Amino acid sequence: MKNYQKILLAFGAIFLFGTGINSIPTPSAVEPAFDENDEPTYVIEYGKGDRLDQATGKPLNLIQITCKGKGVDQASEESMEECRADDSLVEYQYGWMDFATYKGWRAYHAECHVCHGPDAMGSTYAPSLMTSINEGLSFDDFYAVIMNGRGEAEGAQKGNVMPAFGANTNVAPHVEDMYRYVKARADDKIRRGVRLPKLPKWKDPE
Numbered sequence: 001m002k003n004y005q006k007i008l009l010a011f012g013a014i015f016l017f018g019t020g021i022n023s024i025p026t027p028s029a030v031e032p033a034f035d036e037n038d039e040p041t042y043v044i045e046y047g048k049g050d051r052l053d054q055a056t057g058k059p060l061n062l063i064q065i066t067c068k069g070k071g072v073d074q075a076s077e078e079s080m081e082e083c084r085a086d087d088s089l090v091e092y093q094y095g096w097m098d099f100a101t102y103k104g105w106r107a108y109h110a111e112c113h114v115c116h117g118p119d120a121m122g123s124t125y126a127p128s129l130m131t132s133i134n135e136g137l138s139f140d141d142f143y144a145v146i147m148n149g150r151g152e153a154e155g156a157q158k159g160n161v162m163p164a165f166g167a168n169t170n171v172a173p174h175v176e177d178m179y180r181y182v183k184a185r186a187d188d189k190i191r192r193g194v195r196l197p198k199l200p201k202w203k204d205p206e
Helices: 003-017 077-085 099-111 129-134 139-148 172-186
Strands: 021-023 044-047 051-053 062-067 090-097
Touching: 062 077, 090 099, 099 172, 129 139, 129 172, 139 172
Parallel strands: none
Antiparallel strands: 021 051, 044 090, 062 090
């Protein structure tokens, strides 16, 4: 038997007998959301996730881990020490993000993480966008800085000028969605390093 035939048979066996993962229904698509101030915001659906490990029965869509009610990325080191010593203080949260927030996660890590750090946590080159939003950065200001850039005259640190992305087709169409993603991080809804499980893509009713 040729190698490619063996590969096809192997894939067929996996398909027929399973991969150790059971699928369960995923919630329906949701429309991109805006808050009471008409700023873009995320939609999160907590639940068991859309996949269960057959061996353990545990869900696979882990999007946040909390320590004493606070996400592990933002919990104090003192709290983390307590949680390491006492599992009852730890909660594992499973679920999905809306498709718009998923697109924001994808766009952020395609273009922005090089300077602003993975997961919007900041770096030596640029500040944490999570912190900026928690300190009051509005969507309008977020949008303006991305589209127009920020030089030293606008408050950028010397040598750390923010370039304008208004003409960048990988960024400009996705600013609302990137804000949704960074807002979800700032609000302690999703942990760092997670590959966001997404709800189905929203389609406008005809």
